[in-house]
Amino acid sequence: MPNPAKARITIPEPEFRPGDVPDYSNVKIPEAGAVSLPPLDVEPRLLRNHAFSIIRILTRDGEAVGPWANLLTEDEMIAGLRHMMTLRVLDKRMTAAQRQGKTSFYIAQTGEEAVTTAFQRALSPGDMNFPTYRNAGLLVAQDYPLETMMNQIFSNQKDPLAGRQLPVLYSAKDYGFFTVSGNLGTQFVQAVGWAMAAAIDGSDKIAAGWIGDGSTAESDFHSAMVFASTYKPPVVLNIVNNQWAISTFQGIAKGESGTFAARGLGFGMASLRVDGNDFLAVHAVSKWAVERARQGLGPTLLEHVTYRAGGHSTSDNPEAYRPKAESDAWPLGDPIERLKLHLIKRGIWSDERHKQTEAEITDMVVTAQKAAEKNGTLNSGPFAERSSIFEGLYAEMPSHLKRQKEAAEQSL
């Protein structure tokens, strides 16, 4: 039926599919250090370049350059590296644990470790993240107990969420980590509401919303942008553009032109695009945005440009829809390798120290896992309590649930 002579419709397609050899040499990556550092009270409409370019600090050679550089102490950078390494090891072990049937499901953030760990470093206690399922780095960067994370992943008897939630949908109020939803996008506008509340309450806290590139297409992305641009509450809205939404490349959410950050310009919102695989750049831009929010200068939209190096989840096989080697071809490199190179360049790190640290971290993760497995796994128990499924839906259990709880216990 379609007449190609007058095709008046486009179905965007990624450049490379299985069988192709991915080649991103034509992708223009702006030079590190090239994008200016605007004043905190900049007029958002002046940030056009910031929404289209990519703010980068680390050069290919591991140099830190440009106006955004030099915010972190060496200790902080080393701590950041450790956090990224911890996250990666955690992901590896938990993916393996899923294969062994210890849990039903896992989601890793391999290749994207810099985004959340560097962002969290820009926050203060009391601030609140509204994360997605791929933002565990926000917890790891606060040294949240790995064992507790694993208790949740294994749905065991010490699972803080009592076995109710899918693995990785953590909740940790004391760590500024809002309960993660399985429904995409909903949390983005909730973050705006939390920030409005903080402002109405006269506190100095800020909120951070998180969303994936694919999920920016969801309606609640718009809700968040509309409410944030109207009320200008203290919120930082983060888009993690890891190029893929399950099997769907980012061109389906975005169309074939522009950037995700550019979506903010139409709302008069400060919008910046940052190299999400550059720990220093993510941290610097995040700090800038957080400080703006803190001072009441308005919301900021950040696009973190990164790459989902692994599958979408343990249920996914990315080789069915993209070339096997695509993640290696990705021009922004690996965030851990890049920070490592910089620290070595600075003379405060070395290959040995890296290996040694890797071993230490693996030890730590393995120890945590052993402890967590003692509390049970989904495979073998001990499990989260069964009849607790009737608890905590309401502050007080209504009579119909009491009746059901009784019936459930009888039908055992």
Place this chain on the structure above:
Amino acid sequence: MPNPAKARITIPEPEFRPGDVPDYSNVKIPEAGAVSLPPLDVEPRLLRNHAFSIIRILTRDGEAVGPWANLLTEDEMIAGLRHMMTLRVLDKRMTAAQRQGKTSFYIAQTGEEAVTTAFQRALSPGDMNFPTYRNAGLLVAQDYPLETMMNQIFSNQKDPLAGRQLPVLYSAKDYGFFTVSGNLGTQFVQAVGWAMAAAIDGSDKIAAGWIGDGSTAESDFHSAMVFASTYKPPVVLNIVNNQWAISTFQGIAKGESGTFAARGLGFGMASLRVDGNDFLAVHAVSKWAVERARQGLGPTLLEHVTYRAGGHSTSDNPEAYRPKAESDAWPLGDPIERLKLHLIKRGIWSDERHKQTEAEITDMVVTAQKAAEKNGTLNSGPFAERSSIFEGLYAEMPSHLKRQKEAAEQSL
């Protein structure tokens, strides 16, 4: 609780409230003729100025100037004037009819007549509008029978919608007028779907979506923009910015900076802002956008800047939330007066002819109303058939509805 010293939140407010004297002399209205006419295949990102300025043709003195001018013949302009005048008389009579109890409700488009009547002139038979409740001009510009409109408004026995729909929620497929929904925004993305279908089908038809300024905040505005920017189907997306959404000024939907048209820029979509009270400008910009769509050059977002001179509907009293005289202070003037002045200036119109035409139109509307009232009004009948409420929900009536229909008839 709020500490004004560190208010980190804004609640936008209109400049003038009842009791204030509205004064828009500070509002910068770009000169007529000042904005360029881009080629149809322009790169959308180059249209920044078009999304922030206002494209205008008619000067204060009634001159038609600039690169967008001179598309319409004199006959066409006169026809356009007549359509606007007809719409205004219709609105006046139907508002009065509502006060007399002949219907439950009416929505007028006073002050906004140019937008729809000029747009419709740019369409071709077979194209499809997805209108709101305030777009009756799309029908009037096609000389759709006024009596039929009134039959719908009066919910009488000749109501083409069988009394089911609220007044003004017309449907007229043969006139390219999609059934109007009471739910805001839903039709905007449906228009995109229709356009995708037209393209997939290989036809040369185009779709036009319609939405109000307030309703751009709705999620389906985003759905429409995302799908339109991804698939680039032949659709023109119209925002009618009449400054108000019931009692809420446009700054609540838009925030205090930028324009509604600018929302399109973040989607890489061609976006233009036009003087909605300038019949010639609306027509010229619409024609440009329609032609782009027709040729497969992609979707266009148009913001028609106008003013809702009357209440939101017959249920509304605008004096409760804005100054009485605000509509007179509105700097873009009245669309009928402006086109009239231009035609007089051209020497093809006169005050007498205008008066005479007004009388003719009033006659025509009154005649139609008399005929429609013979078919019944909501007040006095004859009504649309009662038991027809069970018909036409499904192509074939399922058994549960047959049972209900019987029960309903028995309970009479």
Place this chain on the structure above:
Amino acid sequence: MTNMSMVEAIRDALDVVMTKDDRVIVFGEDVGYFGGVFRCTQGLQEKHGKLRCFDTPINESGIVGTAIGMAAYGLRPCIEIQFADYMYPAFDQISQEASRIRYRSNGDFTCPMVIRMPTGGGIFGGETHSQSPEALFTHVSGLKTVLPSNPYDVKGMLIAAIEDPDPVIFLEPKRLYHGPFDGHHEAEAKTWKGHPLGEVPEGYYTVPLGKAAVRREGADVTVLTYGTMVHVALAAAEEQGVDAEIIDLRSLLPLDLETIEASVRKTGRCVVAHEATLTSGFGAELAARIQKECFYHLEAPVRRVAGWDVPYPHAQEWYYFPGPARLGQALLETLEA
């Protein structure tokens, strides 16, 4: 005690709680300066300030979504959806988010909030200003759904709802805003003046959620209903001379199982009435429950009187509305069965 309309009682309730607790925040479309299209929030912005009562963009998902964030922060948002018909764009935030914040976080976060919305027909509102979506909410675990039928209850229940630790769907039968309505649309509209339930105490009081009210005691048949239909049921019983026990459920979830079951066991017969469409309406849940719990007491099937299974029509509103004639007929049929 002051005589108030439902609108005034709502306004008063909001004012009382906003004065008592500065965590209470009120917002929605046209809710600020103008005071809402039904004027339920009139005067609140002037009195409590723009940060406590304000207009929102027209985005129901955003209204509910931001309220969830505020509730998680520790405020007590009480939001208005302009018509219940317009809650659908927010149904994801309501049913998948607000309802589960406490549960999925195992109490780490909570979501105390109230979503007010005018519901029901009788004002020639057509298909998009007349709907009664209560059944949808009652199918969602984690929500409370209430629907008061008079000024006294609406004030006490709204205060209780705002103080409730969990999300409450607060449905306001718009046809009752300015006066009771028994379905006799041809009669002159009444006001709440002179109606005993139009007498509203000043200041703070609550009517607990989850408790039904027996509006008329009777021996022969139990009528389970709520909202506008309470008044229709009273008229129908009167007109048919039926000794009906009429129960105003007020709260659909939690449901006052004890009161309901005791009444049906006493009368042995039951009619369920609501304005919402029949199929999968809340009446189905009531009938299903009663036939199960009171099976051996029932002398006749539970009859349901409801809106027909079509969209609410504009001109044929009174053919659609389950008025006193239809309800009366069901009462007689149930007694004769």
Place this chain on the structure above:
Amino acid sequence: MTNMSMVEAIRDALDVVMTKDDRVIVFGEDVGYFGGVFRCTQGLQEKHGKLRCFDTPINESGIVGTAIGMAAYGLRPCIEIQFADYMYPAFDQISQEASRIRYRSNGDFTCPMVIRMPTGGGIFGGETHSQSPEALFTHVSGLKTVLPSNPYDVKGMLIAAIEDPDPVIFLEPKRLYHGPFDGHHEAEAKTWKGHPLGEVPEGYYTVPLGKAAVRREGADVTVLTYGTMVHVALAAAEEQGVDAEIIDLRSLLPLDLETIEASVRKTGRCVVAHEATLTSGFGAELAARIQKECFYHLEAPVRRVAGWDVPYPHAQEWYYFPGPARLGQALLETLEA
């Protein structure tokens, strides 16, 4: 006849209709190149081209909204919502738009479209990959809602649904995609191989919407159920040695009133079973209807077996799922009552 899984039967149905009618367009999240996360559309893009089968942005309201526009144009969109749990953002477009295009325009426009969505639990999907929202759809006038339970039906009904002139909600019990499942999760997973309803005719055929299927004839009690629970019911009857008549409703709206009522009048007893939460579930409608229409034939109350009224929990999935033990118990109680 070929043995197929439900996934293969769905794929085959789509291929058959797309080949027959070039107005049929298939789209949704991950539906194009990849062929859907459950692989139900695998190969369709390659065979029918990118304009007939493609990926969409992640915006369910946009997927349904564009489909409505396409249907109004004259195409026949068959769209996929990745999980029924993710239809909520589209609930406005589904319930307020698709369902009413024909009615509100008095036939000027129509909306023939199919919305496919995997439904139900049993795959450790937690609260957002396990829900059964069918009751919500059945409360919406203007929709049809169907839920096949095996490969034979799913192919025939999907073809019928796509050819239907009105919008059809097509729910696919995801736990049955690759094999029948009777609730014995501890047993090894079965495939459709060897199952009589896994034998699927080649090419075009339809199974009409609105007709139930008696899966097991019986004299003592009628079980009304659908989807995964059909298989659970068969197992429960077997295990308890109950002579149950098991009716697979297949289509919830339109509902096969005749078959249902005849069976209950015959057996005098009835159990209703579904996975969705109990309160205001579709079982309420079934129980309410049966007690009304078959009151004088009923020897015991209609019992409902359903998911508990809490979100579908992850780890306690099998405590939540209304498996053969719970259903068996209800059968015995109903027989003994």
